[in-house]
Amino acid sequence: MAHGLTCWKCGASLETLSLPLRRLDVCKACNSELHACRLCVEYDTRVAKHCREPTAEEQRDKAQANFCDHFKPKVGAYIPPNVAEVDASRAALEALFGKK
16 A cells, blocks of 8 residues: 655655554664654644644654654655755855865
């Protein structure tokens, strides 16, 4: 059954894993833990404790596997880095200070 999940850290497909994800499941590409806040539908950096579930116990490390009962994996949790913005900033700094 295709679920469309990707790793929250590297974006690799998680199609080979079956749902529900187990607490100690890891991404085969980057070895990051998957039963973590960063892959959950409730994860939101705009709210307190980065979780929209009001009854969830706070997890300090959002990238580490946890025992949260509210965990539901989110399709599209991977956010690719904005390399164009980084490259533009680096070019502006090099223009200002010169290249090393």
